[in-house]
Amino acid sequence: MLRRISTIIAAAAMVILSALPVSAATISSSTHAAVKSSTTHKISFPGLHGVSAWGTYTRSGSKVRLSVCAEDTVRGEFAAGAVTVAFNGNDSKSSKFGAVDIGYHQTACVTENLRYTTHLRVYTFVGGSNGKIAAQSKTKGIY
Numbered sequence: 403m404l405r406r407i408s409t410i411i412a413a414a415a416m417v418i419l420s421a422l423p424v425s426a427a428t429i430s431s432s433t434h435a436a437v438k439s440s441t442t443h444k445i446s447f448p449g450l451h452g453v454s455a456w457g458t459y460t461r462s463g464s465k466v467r468l469s470v471c472a473e474d475t476v477r478g479e480f481a482a483g484a485v486t487v488a489f490n491g492n493d494s495k496s497s498k499f500g501a502v503d504i505g506y507h508q509t510a511c512v513t514e515n516l517r518y519t520t521h522l523r524v525y526t527f528v529g530g531s532n533g534k535i536a537a538q539s540k541t542k543g544i545y
Contacts, residue, residue: 445470447484448539450526452476455484455501459522459544466519471511472501472526479536480504481529487541489521502529521545 440462447455457470466488474482485500497518503510522544530536 445486445524445544446542447524447526448542450528450537450539452479452528452537453482453484453526453539455482455524455526457484457486457524459486461519464519465515465517466522467513467515468499469511469513470499470501471509472503473509474503474506477506479506479528480531483527483529485525485527486516487523488516488518489523490518491520493521 440460442458442460445457445459445468447453447457452475454473454475455471457468459469460467468486468488470484470486472482472484481502481504483500483502485498487496487498489496495518497516499512499514499516501510501512523541524544525539525541527538528536
């Protein structure tokens with residue numbers, strides 16, 4: 403029963419995560435390098451109290467392969483998450499996904515291929531037990 407409740411809560415957190423509009427995020431004005439390579443790079447997520455997040459990305463052709471992990475580092479927080487958003491050239495289309503961890507010192511990791519490779523932005527968040535985002539970091543441009 404407890405496993406089923408945790409699964410339902412994780413699914414609700416992902417629904418909330420995917421319902422956030424990309425335009426609601428503060429977009430940094432970093433320049434992007436037009437380097438197309440298949441080298442794996444580390445992702446540095448913006449800091450947020452209660453969230454430890456890390457990941458890697460590899461750009462190849464028309465896709466970017468992302469691996470993202472999130473860990474809840476503070477007792478009393480319901481969930482912690484790390485989100486990546488990939489954009490096309492004029493930011494009119496995007497794909498996003500993230501890792502959501504539920505439980506103190508638990509870690510959730512996810513790997514995904516995204517279509518858009520022109521810009522990559524990341525942010526972290528803390529989720530409350532009411533199903534809403536309690537705190538969110540600023541959005542950081544990776545490239």
